[in-house]
Amino acid sequence: MNGIEMIPAQQPGTKNRPIAALLAGIAAICAATSFCGWLFEVRQLQTFGFDTFPIRPLTSVGYVGVSLGLLASICDRQRAATLLWILPIVVAASYIAETLTGSAWSLARLIGEIPPLGSDHGYIPRPRLISAGILLLLTISAFGSRIRGWFSAEAVGLIATGVLCLSMAAGMMILFAEPTHKVPQVLIASMPSAFMGIILSITLILLNADLAIVRAVARRRGNWWMLAFLPAALLLPIIPSVLELFFWSRNGMSAAATEALVTLCNMLIVGMITFWAITRISRAQAHALELSDAVDSATVAITTADGRIAYWSGGCERLYGWTAAEARGQYKYLLLRSVCPIYSVESRQSDGHIQELIELHRDGREVSVVERGVNVSGPGREPVIALKLTDTTERQKAMEALRDSEERLAAASLAHELGVFEWDVKTGRIEWSLGTEQRLGLRPGSISSFESWRAQVDPSDVQTSLEIIARAVQTRADRFSFRYRFIQPNGGVRAVEGSSRAFYDEQGNLVRTIGVILDITQRDEHDSELRRREAQLRSILQTVPDAMVVIDNNALIQQFSAAAERLWGYRAEDVLGRSATILVPENVRETHMTVLRRFLEHGEGVIGDIHTSTAESAEGRCFPIEIRTGVARIDTQFLLTMFVRDMSERLATQERLSDLSAEIAHVSRQSAMSELAADLAHELNQPLSATSNYLSAARMLLERGEQGEKVIELLRTAVDQTQRAGEIIRRLRAFMARGEVxxxxxxxxxxxxxxxxxxxxxxxxxxxxxxxxxxxxxxxxxxxxxxxxxxxxxxxxxxxxxxxxxxxxxxxxxxxxxxxxxxxxxxxxxxxxxxxxxxxxxxxxxxxxxxxxxxxxxxxxxxxxxxxxxxxxxxxxxxxxxxxxxxxxxxxxxxxxxxx
Missing domain, CATH: 3.30.565.10 (Histidine kinase-like ATPase, C-terminal domain)
Incomplete structure (x- = not known):
């Protein structure tokens, strides 16, 4: 079965076995003694001093069998007990047969209990129903409860109580009856028989019940008035009979008066006992109902010895979802699929066991519980195990969440190389998380106390740290931050920073701190390198002749170099945070803002190009500038760095160079023409000479008086030669011209x-x-x-x-x-x-x-x-x-x- 293994059930009355064995032994001795009285003809042993009612030999044998059978049963010799109990059954059967037939039975004659006619033995009374009943009831109840299990402990207790009453009634008759008085036949018995009946009935009661009164006496606690009242309650019903016998023997009252007095006494006694019983029962019932409601509201279950559910409280119904009708009779650990994460499923648990279980709700959810089991047994009841179940599901979830959180913290601490520490101020003890000291280059345990910490920290940082702690204590600060340097054994230095949570006592004294530290050596070195580079860059920028202006997304000036101060005539503190448009003339400000917006929206038009524009100084002087722009992206923000160069001198130089270049080109052309001068003169001489000749010939023809086509042709040819010379001169003049490009x-x-x-x-x-x-x-x-x-x-x-x-x-x-x-x-x-x-x-x-x-x-x-x-x-x-x-x-x- 899944779950714990139950302890075998104890038989009722186990704790009373020694007393029961003692009583059974006494009964056996008494039976043997009375039988010896017949063997040796000792009248006192046969009657225990009451000569009127001697015990029959066969009855002694029957009581010997009952007593020895009980002793054998107490010693767990059940077979021997069964054989011994055959004797009283046979004796009781023979007595019943004699009573029914009215004659001596052969078994009595066989053992010599009935003497032959004419013998000198005294009179031996015939067996009565009470003797046979006592033997038969004792034997059947003992055999049925101890061997066969026919009767419950309550039934055996009831039978034994009846035998006890009969035996006590018979004894009372012997004690108070006069020889001349007529005694009821049903109560005729011998004193040995009555005495052994009382002893053996008490023995059966002890063997089949754990009486509360016995436990109370043994534990020396409880209601002592109840212990005192119990014998009185047992004796009260006998008082009327005793009074009746007393007045009857003295003849002091008439029979009618005696009966009336006895009836009144009986009514008073019955009324008192009834009132007391009703009061006690009502009170007990009220307490029982309160207890039942309290138990039902709690998470309590009761199982039998083999693990079947006998009681299922309302708390269990709410916890597991199974109703009492569904759960009752089921094996608890099978129904709930119980698993114990600590013990194996077959591990044996002792009385008062406590274990943690993981069980299933009806809907399949896991339920974590702590189960406390106690073995409970009572008079006439089978032993059971009371289970107190505590729901720890939320606690388990919280613990799992805590473990997950601790694992995440450990992982995060390891990933970020964080160290966690705790400082007990009173003892000076310092505890570090695993691996912290090694990450700092220190031996494990080398900073386990305040003094060892002081010895490992740079002396200049110790005083600073103590001052920080003193200020925190003075103001009762919940936390404080610190920064110091560890000196490694090899002489190296490790810088750390961190923060600590401070805890104070009622007087405000610091008693404990818990904090974290982080090795920032590399960060310090990196920051130092950044500062060095920043200083170097600042020095370079201060010496660069170009002006540097840094603006943000909104065109607000963030940096303004010394060269920019000289170029524009503004001081840096006067322009930082202002719009960069103050650096350009008003007529181009919108153009610059348009270019900036286009860059911010589309990333175009600024980076990687050289732009020229016009700037305006603080005095209002405008001058040409050349701009080179770089961009730095910081998250969603942009920083635009502009290097600005004054183009005034360069443009003037370029203009002078352009003029000089034009002059040189002109000189070059003049030089080329000077080299071509002779050829040009020869080339011009030909059309001019031809023109002169053609004009001379035309004049001669005109002087002769000739006119017509010939003169016209000569003049046309002269014109052509003149145009040829003019074209040469035109080309020459155009080539030599000193004009604008x-x-x-x-x-x-x-x-x-x-x-x-x-x-x-x-x-x-x-x-x-x-x-x-x-x-x-x-x-x-x-x-x-x-x-x-x-x-x-x-x-x-x-x-x-x-x-x-x-x-x-x-x-x-x-x-x-x-x-x-x-x-x-x-x-x-x-x-x-x-x-x-x-x-x-x-x-x-x-x-x-x-x-x-x-x-x-x-x-x-x-x-x-x-x-x-x-x-x-x-x-x-x-x-x-x-x-x-x-x-x-x-x-x-x-x-x-x-x-x-």
Whole structure:
């Protein structure tokens, strides 16, 4: 069975066995003594001094059998008891047979109880029903209760009480009856028989009941007046009979008066006993009802010795969900599926056992209980086990929650390397959680007391810690925080911080603290490194010439460097927390806020780009600035760091450099034109000379008086030659012009051909041919025509100069264009000359590097050309061709549309 193993039930009267055995032995001795009186013809032994009523020999034998049978039963010799109890059964049966037949039975004659006729033996009375009844009742009740279990303890007690009354009545008749008086036949018995009947009936009562009076006497406690009243209550019913015999023997009253007096006494005695019994019963019933209600409200169950439920209180119904009708008769531990987490299911429990069980509610829920069992036995009842059940489900849940909490705390402490400690101020004892000392680099137990703690802590921190504790005690603070350093055995230092809960006594003295500590050595080192880096960064930022301004999501200024103070003229404390829009003119403030909002919403437009804008100083002076912005994200907040540079000087420098570059380009063009002056003079001389000749011829014809088509033709030819000379001069003036840069859509073909024609003036005698390979799909570029022509003139002139020293008969300069992508066009100038040395290619675009060797040149033409192309957003490169000759390529932005 699941649960505890029950102790075998004790038989009723087990505690009274010694007394019962003593009484049974006395009865046996008395029976044997009376039988010996017949054997040795001793009249006193036969009658115990009362000669009128001797005991019959066969009756003595019967009492010997009853007494010895009880002794054998008390000694657990049940078979011997059964054999011995056959004797009184046979004797009682023979007596009943003699009584019914009215003649001596053969068994009596066999043993010589009935003497033959003419013998000298005295008169032996015939057996009466009382003797046979006593023997028969004692034997049957003993055999039925001790051997067969036919009768309950209550039934045996009732039978024994009846035998006791009969035996006492018979004894009273012997004591008070006169020889001349007529005695009721039913009460005729011998004194030995009555005496042994009393002793054996008391023996049976002791063996079958644990009398409360006996327990009270043995324990020396209880209602002593009840103990005194019990004999009186037993003797009261006898008083009327004694009075009747007394008055009857004295003849002092008439029979009617005697009967009336006896009846009155009986009524008084019965009334007193009845009133007392009703009062006691009512009071006991009231107490029993109160006790029953109290027990029913408690969680109490009563089981039999084998574990079946005999009583199931209302508290058990509420606890387990099973009603009393459903639970009664069930095995408790099977019904509730009881499990003991401490003992095994078959472990034996002693009286008064206590165990914790996990049982199932009717709906399947687990119920935790503490079961206390007590063995209970009473007069005439089978022993039972009273179980007091205490519901500990909530306590178990609380304990489990506490264990879970402690496990989580331990896990969290281990994960975060927290140490828990307790300091008993009075004893100085300090207890640490497992592993705390090792994590601090200390030996376990090395800081188990206040003095050892003081010895391990940095001396400068000890006094600080004591002052913190003193202030907490002075103000009765519930908790205080601390920070100090441990000195390790190897000389290392571990920094810790923590807090502690303070506990005070009634006088306000600190008696105990419980707290936690955390090793912050790495954090301190990290913080120290951060502080060092912060100081270094602050020093760098203070020396950086650019101004630094940090703003938040709302454009409020958070930091304002010293360089920013110098740039704007504000002090940092005057602008911190104010809107950054005060740093720019009013007309651009909305633009800046729009850019900031777009960045905050979409993350676009600020980070990674360089922006230019206009700033306004504290005096109202506006100046150009360049802004570089970085962002730092802190949770959902942004911090924008802006490095601002004043562009005033740089723009002025750029303007001066631009003017200087224009001047240099102009000088370069003048230099180029000076080199072409002789060729240009020769080229201009031809159309002017031709014009003069044509005009002279026309004049001669006019002087002759000739008119008509011939004169007109001469004048038309002169005009053409004049226009030719004017075009040469126009190109020269345009090339030499010192104007502003003008970016617009220009025709690639016109720009290229004009430049080529300008260079080819006066070079026809060199026998250098110019070939054009222009892409018809690419017609326009977005550029300054004069600057692009300057580059082309420079490249074409260099090519012509390289071809002049070449002995090849087919000297060609090829000018080509092609589309690189949708936005870029490439223009190339190539020749089939000797090419350029490798060392020249490496530095060809460096100033004062010339490709003309000893033929002259300043070495700035290609450098200027490279800057011009880069200013247009393109690039200029040079290389030697595999088939011979050099090639220069440059790119320009392409544009759709325009006009030739």
């Amino acid at each position: 003008e970016m617009r859509a220009e025709s690639i073909e016109r720009t290229v051909r004009d430049a080529a024609d300008l260079v080819q003036v006066g070079t026809t005698h060199f026998n250098i041919r110019t070939a054009f390979q222009l892409d018809p799909q690419v017609r326009f570029v977005f550029a300054d025509r004069i600057q692009v022509q300057q580059v082309l003139v420079n490249l074409i002139r260099n090519a012509m100069q390289a071809l002049r020293g070449c002995d090849r008969p087919d000297r060609i300069i090829t000018i080509s264009s092609r589309k690189l992508d949708d936005q870029t066009v490439e223009i190339a100038v190539a020749d089939n000359g000797p090419g350029m040395p490798a060392q020249v290619l490496e530095t060809i675009f460096t100033r004062f590097t010339t490709t003309k060797g000893g033929r002259g040149g300043m070495g700035i033409g290609l450098s200027i050309s490279k800057r011009i192309i880069e200013a247009h957003g393109g690039s200029l490169s040079a290389a030697n061709q595999p088939e011979g000759g050099a090639i220069f390529r440059f790119t320009l932005p392409m544009i759709e549309g325009g006009h030739d």
